[in-house]
Amino acid sequence: MLPYLARRVAALGLVLLAVSVLVFAILRLIPGDPAALIAGVDARPEEVERLRVALGLDQPAYVQYGRYLGRVITGDLGRSLRSQQPVATDLATRFEASLLLASVSLAVALAVGLPAGVTAAVWRGTAWDSAMTTISVLGASMPTFWLGLILIGFFSVRLGWLPTSGYESAEYVVLPAVTLAAFSVASIARTARSCMLDALGYDYVRTARAKGLCEGVVVGKHALKNALIPLVAVVGLQFGYLIGASAVTETVFTWPGVGLLLVDAIKHRDLPVIQGAVLLVAASFALVNLLVDLLYATLDPRIRLT
Amino acid sequence: MNGVPPARRLLRHRAGVVGFVITTLFVLVSLAGPALVSEQPLATNFRAILKPPSWAHWFGTDELGRDILSRVVHGARISLELVLSAVLGALLAGGGLGIWAGFRGGYVEVLTMRAIDLLLALPGFLIALVTITILGVGTVNLIIAVGIYSIPAFARIGHAAALILRPVEFVQAAISQGATDLRVLLRHVLPNVLSPLFVQASLRMATALLLASSLSFLGLGVQPPMPEWGAMLANGRSYLSTSPHVVLFPGLAIMLVTLGFNLLGDGLRDVFDPRLRP
Numbered sequence: 001m002l003p004y005l006a007r008r009v010a011a012l013g014l015v016l017l018a019v020s021v022l023v024f025a026i027l028r029l030i031p032g033d034p035a036a037l038i039a040g041v042d043a044r045p046e047e048v049e050r051l052r053v054a055l056g057l058d059q060p061a062y063v064q065y066g067r068y069l070g071r072v073i074t075g076d077l078g079r080s081l082r083s084q085q086p087v088a089t090d091l092a093t094r095f096e097a098s099l100l101l102a103s104v105s106l107a108v109a110l111a112v113g114l115p116a117g118v119t120a121a122v123w124r125g126t127a128w129d130s131a132m133t134t135i136s137v138l139g140a141s142m143p144t145f146w147l148g149l150i151l152i153g154f155f156s157v158r159l160g161w162l163p164t165s166g167y168e169s170a171e172y173v174v175l176p177a178v179t180l181a182a183f184s185v186a187s188i189a190r191t192a193r194s195c196m197l198d199a200l201g202y203d204y205v206r207t208a209r210a211k212g213l214c215e216g217v218v219v220g221k222h223a224l225k226n227a228l229i230p231l232v233a234v235v236g237l238q239f240g241y242l243i244g245a246s247a248v249t250e251t252v253f254t255w256p257g258v259g260l261l262l263v264d265a266i267k268h269r270d271l272p273v274i275q276g277a278v279l280l281v282a283a284s285f286a287l288v289n290l291l292v293d294l295l296y297a298t299l300d301p302r303i304r305l306t
Numbered sequence: 307m308n309g310v311p312p313a314r315r316l317l318r319h320r321a322g323v324v325g326f327v328i329t330t331l332f333v334l335v336s337l338a339g340p341a342l343v344s345e346q347p348l349a350t351n352f353r354a355i356l357k358p359p360s361w362a363h364w365f366g367t368d369e370l371g372r373d374i375l376s377r378v379v380h381g382a383r384i385s386l387e388l389v390l391s392a393v394l395g396a397l398l399a400g401g402g403l404g405i406w407a408g409f410r411g412g413y414v415e416v417l418t419m420r421a422i423d424l425l426l427a428l429p430g431f432l433i434a435l436v437t438i439t440i441l442g443v444g445t446v447n448l449i450i451a452v453g454i455y456s457i458p459a460f461a462r463i464g465h466a467a468a469l470i471l472r473p474v475e476f477v478q479a480a481i482s483q484g485a486t487d488l489r490v491l492l493r494h495v496l497p498n499v500l501s502p503l504f505v506q507a508s509l510r511m512a513t514a515l516l517l518a519s520s521l522s523f524l525g526l527g528v529q530p531p532m533p534e535w536g537a538m539l540a541n542g543r544s545y546l547s548t549s550p551h552v553v554l555f556p557g558l559a560i561m562l563v564t565l566g567f568n569l570l571g572d573g574l575r576d577v578f579d580p581r582l583r584p
Contacts, residue, residue: 141565146557
């Protein structure tokens, strides 16, 4: 286990390093002069020149990258061109909001998707099974932003039950979380169904039935426990999806998360914010993937990591 | 089941047939539709603003009095062009890269597949956003972003298939007869990789459409006044309380077409590549 862990952490380090190169490269790959962009449209040429020297943009690329990496490691992500606030502070509060939204959505998705998938497998071939399959295909085809708009139209505008946008109290999280969860529900239900079908086909399930255990124990204890393990990987993958979809969901509900921040920054070409947000999202995604793999190995004694 | 030709097996796959019908309808509408609707998608009419669906305007009108049916139909053409070029581009680039890497082996393979692994180690949506940041907003850049997002999936399939085929006799025989790499790849490897690649392409069309319309919705893709479905939703958002029909129809269109691609892809996978079945 330990060598595996060391290798995975080293790989994580490499991924993060590659991401930092990518994020650094954004600045050099965009068309136009970054110094002029940062200085603003009405800056005089000598101001642009002064800024270029101040930012180190007159140095060779590898020197710039070295400095950039040094700053990132010490937690300095620069200042937003628009708000002049330190990017790191902005990101910290935004990340909290995003994490809250993603966790609630994942909880919703599990609470709905897992029972749906498991029951569909247990009652395979019934009307319930086909209903669940249909719903999960529909869920996988649902554009997140449209679902969000429809939910706002119905629950906020027509019924007036829930707020349309913002982030103030618990009820504000309901609609964004449900919207974000829709796609995950579909894939969790689908995976749960197929894992459960596999598990129900194993010999130990037949043995359990043969020795006269009641169906509830066979399904709940013998099959379900083993079906859950592959599901951990899918739930981990969902996190990556949630990060992506959350940019859209956050925009629909004006939820002050990293996704909304990133989209706004791209529209206004606020480079330091774009770089910081991309770095943060990529890093957390890589970290979650590592955690999921480790969790997977801990849960399933058949998987030996060497 | 095995003796039955694939086309007939697809016909027996109920969900696959539904997907095929929806996809065919979508293609027909995007090809012939613009000629059939009488209203122009960009023609404004300030005497008919935000009208609900009626006989004159089946899907109603938007905030500038434009006919929503006409916009949805013209949007089908845009969506078809978007997903087709993005997915075919990714199929060629990713599939080609993967097959070549798997066939050549050595450092070419290591470097290529590590790069693909790196792409997979990042959230796909983020890659699309970074691409747009670098290239700028616009329709062509949107296609490139969606294409890059789809490349890793094709690369892995191509790579896996090439690895399996490389040691097989007929490939080795061709190599030993002095056939060039290109000839071996095109004549012997490619025909055997096509079916998993096309199954993947059909499923990728669904994600590509969702991604492209999401980015347009965010204002980072096709720009208004072009009748792209995602961009139409972004506009209609402001009129949600008074005129919900403005967001209803473009969204339904996205969902229906995505559903069609998903069902068709599932059907094709079950018929041509049962091993991939989850």
